[in-house]
Amino acid sequence: MQLSVNGKAHELNDADPDMPLLWALRDLLGLVGAKYGCGVAQCGACTVWLDGAPVRSCQLPLAAISGREVTTIEGLGGDALHPVQEAWIAHDVAQCGYCQAGQIMSAAALLQRNPNPSSEDIEGAMAGNICRCGTYSRIVAAINTASKQLQGLSFYEVGQEATVSASDGEVSV
Amino acid sequence: MSRGAGEGMKRRDFIRYSSFGLALGSSGISVLAAAKTSAPANSLNPYVMIHDDGRIVIAAPNPDVGQGVNTALPMIVAEELDADWQAVEVVLAPIDANRYGAQFAGGSLSVRNRWNELRQMGATAREMLLRSAAQQWGVPRTELTTQPSKVLHPPSGRSASFAELVAAATEQPVPANGEVVLKARADYRLLGQRVVNAAASDIVQGRPIFGIDVAVPDMVYATYVKCPQIGGVPKTANLEAVKALPGILDAFIVKGDAGPPSFDLRKSIHVAGGVAIVASNTWAAIKARRSLQVDWDISAASTDDSLAIEAAALSAAGRPTGDHEVKNAGDSEGAFTNASSIVSGVYATDFVSHAQLEPQSCVAHTTATAIEVWTSSQTPGFAQSTLAKLFELPAEAITVHQVRGGGGFGRRLSNEYVREAAVISKKIGKPVKLQWTREDDMAFDFYRSPAYFGLQAALSETGKLTGWRNHVVSVSSDGEEANYGAGYRGYNFPDDVVPNVHISQTMVASKTPTGAWRAPISNVYAFAEQSFLHEIADATGQDHRDFLMAALGEDKWFKPDDLASLNTVRARKVIAAVTQAASWGRALPKGRGLGLGFFFSHAGHVAEVAEVSVNADKQVTVHEVWVAADLGQIVNLSGAENQFEGSVVDGVSALADQRISIRSGAIEQTNFHQYPLLRLPQSPKIHVDFLTSDYPPSGAGEPALPPVAPAICNAVFNACGERIRTLPISRAGFKVV
Numbered sequence: 025m026q027l028s029v030n031g032k033a034h035e036l037n038d039a040d041p042d043m044p045l046l047w048a049l050r051d052l053l054g055l056v057g058a059k060y061g062c063g064v065a066q067c068g069a070c071t072v073w074l075d076g077a078p079v080r081s082c083q084l085p086l087a088a089i090s091g092r093e094v095t096t097i098e099g100l101g102g103d104a105l106h107p108v109q110e111a112w113i114a115h116d117v118a119q120c121g122y123c124q125a126g127q128i129m130s131a132a133a134l135l136q137r138n139p140n141p142s143s144e145d146i147e148g149a150m151a152g153n154i155c156r157c158g159t160y161s162r163i164v165a166a167i168n169t170a171s172k173q174l175q176g177l178s179f180y181e182v183g184q185e186a187t188v189s190a191s192d193g194e195v196s197v
Numbered sequence: 198m199s200r201g202a203g204e205g206m207k208r209r210d211f212i213r214y215s216s217f218g219l220a221l222g223s224s225g226i227s228v229l230a231a232a233k234t235s236a237p238a239n240s241l242n243p244y245v246m247i248h249d250d251g252r253i254v255i256a257a258p259n260p261d262v263g264q265g266v267n268t269a270l271p272m273i274v275a276e277e278l279d280a281d282w283q284a285v286e287v288v289l290a291p292i293d294a295n296r297y298g299a300q301f302a303g304g305s306l307s308v309r310n311r312w313n314e315l316r317q318m319g320a321t322a323r324e325m326l327l328r329s330a331a332q333q334w335g336v337p338r339t340e341l342t343t344q345p346s347k348v349l350h351p352p353s354g355r356s357a358s359f360a361e362l363v364a365a366a367t368e369q370p371v372p373a374n375g376e377v378v379l380k381a382r383a384d385y386r387l388l389g390q391r392v393v394n395a396a397a398s399d400i401v402q403g404r405p406i407f408g409i410d411v412a413v414p415d416m417v418y419a420t421y422v423k424c425p426q427i428g429g430v431p432k433t434a435n436l437e438a439v440k441a442l443p444g445i446l447d448a449f450i451v452k453g454d455a456g457p458p459s460f461d462l463r464k465s466i467h468v469a470g471g472v473a474i475v476a477s478n479t480w481a482a483i484k485a486r487r488s489l490q491v492d493w494d495i496s497a498a499s500t501d502d503s504l505a506i507e508a509a510a511l512s513a514a515g516r517p518t519g520d521h522e523v524k525n526a527g528d529s530e531g532a533f534t535n536a537s538s539i540v541s542g543v544y545a546t547d548f549v550s551h552a553q554l555e556p557q558s559c560v561a562h563t564t565a566t567a568i569e570v571w572t573s574s575q576t577p578g579f580a581q582s583t584l585a586k587l588f589e590l591p592a593e594a595i596t597v598h599q600v601r602g603g604g605g606f607g608r609r610l611s612n613e614y615v616r617e618a619a620v621i622s623k624k625i626g627k628p629v630k631l632q633w634t635r636e637d638d639m640a641f642d643f644y645r646s647p648a649y650f651g652l653q654a655a656l657s658e659t660g661k662l663t664g665w666r667n668h669v670v671s672v673s674s675d676g677e678e679a680n681y682g683a684g685y686r687g688y689n690f691p692d693d694v695v696p697n698v699h700i701s702q703t704m705v706a707s708k709t710p711t712g713a714w715r716a717p718i719s720n721v722y723a724f725a726e727q728s729f730l731h732e733i734a735d736a737t738g739q740d741h742r743d744f745l746m747a748a749l750g751e752d753k754w755f756k757p758d759d760l761a762s763l764n765t766v767r768a769r770k771v772i773a774a775v776t777q778a779a780s781w782g783r784a785l786p787k788g789r790g791l792g793l794g795f796f797f798s799h800a801g802h803v804a805e806v807a808e809v810s811v812n813a814d815k816q817v818t819v820h821e822v823w824v825a826a827d828l829g830q831i832v833n834l835s836g837a838e839n840q841f842e843g844s845v846v847d848g849v850s851a852l853a854d855q856r857i858s859i860r861s862g863a864i865e866q867t868n869f870h871q872y873p874l875l876r877l878p879q880s881p882k883i884h885v886d887f888l889t890s891d892y893p894p895s896g897a898g899e900p901a902l903p904p905v906a907p908a909i910c911n912a913v914f915n916a917c918g919e920r921i922r923t924l925p926i927s928r929a930g931f932k933v934v
Contacts, residue, residue, distance in 0.1 A: 040443060040444065040480065040481065040484070042480075042484065043478075043480045043481075043484075044480065047478060047479050047480035048480075050479070051418065051478040051479050051480070052478065054412075055403075056403070056405045056409070056410040057402070057403020057404070058403070059407070059409065059554075059555070059603070060409065060479075060556065060632075060635075061554045061555070061556070061635065062635045062868055062869050063483075063634060063635055063636075063868075064635075064868050064869075064870065066868060066869035066870055067554065067869055067874075069554060096403065097401075097402065097403035098402070098403050101402075105401070105402070109401040109402065112397070112400075112401045113393055113397045113398060113401055114393075116391070116392075116393045116394055116397060116835045116836075116839065117397075118394055118396070118397055118400045118401070119263040119264070119265065119394075119839055119840070119843055120261075120262055120263025120553075120554070120555070120601070120602065120603050120604045120605075121263070121394075121396060121397075121399075121400035121406075121407075121601070121603070122263075122407060122554045122555045122603025122604060123554055123603075124400050124401060125400075125401075125403040128401060146877075147877055147878040148878075150876075150877045151876050151877055151878050152876075153876075153877070154554065154869070154874045154876060155554075155846075155877075156552060156553060156554040156604050156606075156847075156874055157263050157554075157604060157839075157843045157846075157847075158842060158843035158844070158845065158846025158847050158850070158875070158880070159839065159842070159843060160846060160877045160880035161842055161880065161882065161883055162839070162842070163877065164877070
């Protein structure tokens with residue numbers, strides 16, 4: 025089986041074709057950003073992109089995705105941070121942080137196809153990602169910040185707006 | 198308090214957030230090798246090391262499972278050190294009680310317990326830098342001061358960075374207690390600000406910082422299959438068939454201990470019997486479970502049935518007093534005899550699971566003479582001591598590395614999975630990563646105990662609370678002592694405030710393991726008592742807020758200077774603040790209601806108001822939750838707010854539909870489709886207001902959780918007139934949407 029992960033080709037000829045992508049990424053390729061949370065596509069901690077669309081890697085056997093293009097959190101921003109990652113830091117979203125790579129992959133996919141999502145759009149796109157620590161309000165705030173940045177507002181301007189609107193956990197230090 | 202500079206941090210001890218496993222590949226790298234840094238190290242004490250290039254390394258002593266102490270604790274050191282936070286690197290301290298004392302995550306105690314110690318550590322390190330500068334420059338120490346990361350001599354305008362001074366400063370004697378003056382709160386530059394989590398950058402990039410991410414050379418992967426009927430042990434298994442499967446390196450029976458484990462953090466060396474499957478990768482091990490057949494010996498296993506436990510408990514809770522008297526203050530008999538009216542209510546809560554998002558895992562390497570483990574344990578010190586006891590090795594032979602955990606909530610207080618990993622590693626003679634599946638995690642938790650409350654209130658003609666009875670029915674593994682997390686909690690309102698009080702307890706036998714679940718005991722007491730107080734107010738035609746304010750009685754700090762005791766002044770302040778923020782008393786449309794809950798736990802006074810709407814199908818929408826709290830000073834405002842927002846979400850999540858049921862000693866729920874966690878669309882809007890005061894800071898991880906359930910259930914009553922006396926509320930037919 026062949027797999028392209030973050031633009032790099034891999035031959036996984038010895039791997040079990042039943043092996044879910046999640047475990048191939050983690051144990052065979054050493055890319056551990058995608059997390060194991062439930063193994064049954066309930067929690068979204070394992071979210072990666074397959075040909076640009078968010079998928080639950082714990083339910084994707086290697087045999088089903090040979091030759092496809094996988095993007096993981098490690099490859100999301102290239103050499104720099106993706107605006108969604110920057111917004112996640114600016115809003116100090118994470119508590120334990122275990123689900124956040126999956127949350128970020130879902131959020132970045134949303135903004136890629138819909139740069140200016142409504143509240144309902146955000147709820148719909150993020151409903152498959154559980155945050156056991158309960159950082160949902162910050163996730164929404166960070167998506168809105170990243171949305172504005174992707175639409176051409178500078179991060180400084182976005183930061184000012186966020187500070188003025190106050191209640192969303194914008195961080196000053 | 199302070200320890201000699203010579204005993205300071207050794208470079209090899211550091212596991213840097215940013216470097217840990219950076220080059221992790223399929224072969225893995227040694228964490229210790231990764232931790233070596235090339236820059237010279239100058240440590241001033243076990244917490245502070247300053248590199249020549251200006252980076253200031255601060256050790257985080259306690260495990261972080263999401264409660265933010267890897268940020269908050271180093272901030273306290275940095276404040277007194279007067280370090281530029283931008284130059285600070287947080288490292289995880291080695292587990293070493295001689296240098297770092299008790300290193301655990303529990304009871305919302307990290308900040309509270311370390312507040313004085315860490316300020317002292319920062320201040321003495323600063324003082325050593327100042328004295329070193331005074332000597333070098335030949336000026337009086339009193340003429341020197343600091344600005345972030347540098348020492349200044351204002352009369353001459355001379356200055357030097359901490360990095361320039363640190364080498365000589367390490368030669369200074371460590372100042373004794375009392376030789377340094379700690380900063381006044383008004384002079385803080387950092388504490389009370391919003392500071393981004395020290396691990397944020399690593400988290401958003403998916404760097405390998407969690408327990409599940411640890412990899413060491415020659416590591417193999419294991420899964421461990423236990424008897425679904427808790428406490429059963431394997432007799433035989435088709436090991437040869439399993440060993441023949443692709444990727445499987447070994448499969449064997451661990452005889453283990455028969456019978457359910459107890460939640461004894463300090464002493465337990467229980468290893469549940471099971472079958473270990475060792476493989477070349479995680480998936481091969483998990484897949485092989487499909488082919489495994491085990492014949493279990495269930496003679497010592499639990500035979501619990503949760504519906505039978507519930508029926509026995511509810512029957513007992515109907516009696517006003519129970520088998521064991523816990524507290525008898527004043528004349529409760531007289532109060533009830535002379536009462537103008539009596540209000541009664543029986544409240545019930547189910548078993549719940551922790552469901553931290555990262556299932557348990559542990560990397561262990563056991564040899565004949567030593568054990569090394571990497572674990573996200575909340576009690577790494579007990580991991581060390583119980584491993585030493587189990588393997589009959591000296592404590593020095595056990596090395597425990599703390600690793601960030603993907604959630605804790607009390608689940609990682611026990612170390613049974615650490616022992617399992619060490620046992621498997623010993624058998625195969627290799628380092629192993631033991632990975633529990635989600636199903637393992639849900640089936641073998643130390644669950645939140647169910648609790649049942651028979652409550653009675655005696656009231657005067659004017660509706661004043663004159664007597665209080667609480668008959669608590671708890672689960673008990675021996676039928677006599679309440680299990681951990683099922684007992685009585687003292688020091689609270691109303692037990693310590695009402696003049697005539699009778700508290701009693703009755704035990705219902707249960708073998709299912711129970712333990713600490715976020716705000717243990719408080720979480721169920723708050724639901725029952727604070728809902729019942731609303732029942733009383735409603736039955737006597739009083740406004741809930743006004744009733745609570747009056748029922749709190751005189752201004753009193755029950756044990757002055759003990760932060761863990763109720764202070765009615767602080768209690769009234771948070772109730773006043775939260776009701777004002779939520780515009781308590783405002784008119785609402787039909788089907789919509791506000792509800793109030795107050796609780797004091799973990800040294801935090803917290804009041805919450807929920808706004809909900811309930812439709813004809815008993816669907817509940819939680820629109821907004823306001824929180825007002827007095828935790829004293831706040832260390833990291835962003836971190837504390839995050840903990841509080843998360844506590845509200847956790848509270849809604851648990852009350853909605855979280856329930857563990859048990860049949861024939863086995864847990865019925867297996868994964869999140871049967872044990873739902875709250876998702877983003879159901880999450881309410883949350884407002885957090887900290888009424889900061891000069892009191893020392895208390896922890897933020899737990900105290901906001903207990904008031905959530907009563908605030909929401911009281912709001913549901915105000916919205917639709919139905920009183921909820923059962924958690925989760927799904928059991929009363931309600932559904933959170």
